[in-house]
Amino acid sequence: MIQIAYLRENKSEVINRLSVKNFDATELADEILEADEQRRTLQKELDAVLSYQNQLAKEVGEFFKKGMPHEAQEAKEKSAALKETSKELGDKMAEAExxxxxxxxxxxxxxxxxxxxxxxxxDNEVVFCVKEIPTLPTNAKPHWELTTQYDIIDFELGVKITGAGFPVYKGKGARLQRALINFFLDHATATGYTEVQPPIFINEDSGFGTGQLPDKEGQMYHIGADNFYLIPTAEVPVTNIFRDVILKTEQLPQKLTAYTPCFRREAGSYGKDVRGLNRLHQFDKVEIVQITEPEKSYQTLEDMRMYVASLLEKLELPYRILKLCGGDMSFASALTYDMEVYSAAQKRWLEVSSVSNFETFQSNRLKLRYRKGNDKPQLAHTLNGSALALPRIVAALLENNQTEKGIKIPAVLVPYTGFEFIN
RNA sequence: GGAGAAAUGGCAGAGUGGUCGAUUGCGGCAGUCUUGAAAACUGUUGAACCGUGAGGUUCCUGGGGUUCGAAUCCCUAUUUCUCCGCCA
Incomplete structure (x- = not known):
């Protein structure tokens, strides 16, 4: 959420910058500022009335103490007469706010x-791309055939148990999942991130804090009886750790990592996008989150991007990095890099990570602030990124590493899987 | 699930209708002293909104109510603790 004081002072700049996201804020900005103006006017009036009422209340007490019941009664009546006015003003102000x-x-x-x-x-800008994009023999198979051939992921079984998009991982497939999760967590903690295990249900306040609510309500699964949402990403519970928190400068940066399953309704997706592992309703992901001082957040974003790239290199996957254009960026982000791996049998790039700086957009909603010495608290910057989302990594590994002898596991993962081939 | 108790500032812990944004202790910050540090002493130390400022308003878990006036009384939600039951 953009700070109201900033919008008040820099309306045209805000409008200009939002036009890069193809968002015309002209009318909205005026409506906001009008409501803001009303709110402030009403507060001034209300404060004056309340101040007078407070004064009268004190006088009542004093009159009683001095044994002047008549005067006390008079002050009482004066104050009582103002009650309705202050209530009305209060309601109006709350409404404007x-x-x-x-x-x-x-x-x-x-x-x-x-x-x-x-x-x-x-229109996204390719900021990095591996030199060689791998090519496979013509008889190469897409991952959804390989998973069946080696009996490692059963999509049909998931349909029976739950529905489409909830696969069952079996045998070496399940072990590969566990290996990737551990590999990602071990690297994140070795890089200074603290591992956390957050709840995977969130309440409304948390959904609002990171920006999923109110706009993207339809993309999350909702537990009606308790009014919880299943997390679409660990970003939500992890960042909300810091909701209503004032950190000291010495406590920054905060670096957290978490493995969680993620749940997305993905309403409206169809076709080849959802084939196999390309788009699931439940998937596993390791997330990294940082809270930093504003001056340092863009350096941090680069660090996080390099970190994610290093994971892809260790996994020997061909990848590219995109800087998203205004139109492709998320609502809450100020700058986003997408990392994509090349899926050689599908001959397409698959997004496996998205690393974003939200600046103060989330922290303003979260009331996440930090304090330098004895200064007034100010909003911190929040950043996060996937490191990494599993299904498309698995898809690319299966497709790119298919050999006569089976699927070759990258060397870094072998200590985690305990096997070199899926066959 | 049943019965009871509780929720106050970074922490601990006073405060049961008026001068309480809140005694006090610890912690934090600044200073005095010291070559330096510690100790001791002194001062200071919550947040939001409005206002150029002086200052004003709001906040004692959330919401609602009683009252001229609520941290304090009432209702309600949530959470925590104790006991009982059930259970991974």
């Missing part, structure tokens, strides 16, 4: 100055 907030949360985050303009994924 709510209106302002409801509008304010609809403003996307402003993109960083370096974000390229653009509307579709084609």
């Amino acid at each position: 709510k209106r302002m907030n409801d509008l304010l949360v609809r403003l996307p985050n402003m993109p960083h100055a370096s974000v390229p303009k653009g509307k579709t994924p084609e």
Whole structure:
């Protein structure tokens, strides 16, 4: 959420920058500022009335103490007469404030100055790409055939138990999942991230804090009886650790990592996008999250990007890095890098990680602040990234590493899997 | 699930209707002393909103109520603790 004070001072800049995201904020900004103006006017009036009421209340006490019941009664009546006025003003102010907030949360985050303009994924900027894109023999199989051939992932069985998009991992397939999770967590902790295991249900406040609510409600699974949501990413519970928290500068940066299953309804997806492991309703992911001072967040974003790239290199997967254009970026992000691996049998790039700097957009909603010495608290920056999401990594590993002898496991994973081939 | 108790500032812990944004202790910060440090002493130390400022308003788990006035009384939700039951 953009800070209201910032919008008040820099309306045209906000509008200009949001145009990079193809968002026309002209009208919305005016409505917000109008509500803000009303709110402030009403508060001034209300404060004056309340102040007078407080004064009268004190006088009542004093009159009683001095044994002046008549005067006390008079002050009482004066104050009572004001009650309705203050109640009315209070209601109006709360209403204006709510209106302002409801509008304010609809403003996307402003993109960083370096974000390229653009509307579709084609407009994303390729900032890195491996030199050689692997080619496979013509009889090479897509991963959904390999998983059946080696009996390591059963999509049909998942359909029986739950529904489409909830696969059952079996034997070496299940072991490969566990190996990847451990590999990712071990590397994250070795890089200074603290491992946490958060709840995978979240409440409404948490969903709001990181920006999933109210806009993306339809993309999360909802537990009606308790009003919980299943997490779409560990970003939500992990970042919400810091909701309503004031950190000291010495406590920054905060670096956390978490493995969780993730749940996404993916309403509206279809076709080859959802084939096999390409898009699931439940999948595993290791996430990294950092909380930093504003001046350091872009260096941190580069660090996180390099870290994720190093994982892909260790796994010997061909990858590229995209800087997302304004039109392809998420609502809350100021700058996002997507990491994609090449899936050689499908002959397409698959997104396996998204690393973003949200600047103060989330922290403003979360009231996540930090304090330098005795200064006034100010909003921290939040960042996160997948490191990494499993299914598409598995898809690429299976397809790219298929050999006569079976699927070859990358050397770094062998200590985790305990086997060199899936055959 | 049943019965009872509780929720106060970074922490501990006072406060049962008026001068309480809240005694006190610890912790934090600044200073005095010291070559330096420790100790001791002194001062200071929550947040949000409005206001150029002086200052004003709000917040004692959340929500609602009683009252001229609520941390304090009432209702409600949540959480925690104790006992009982069930159970991984």
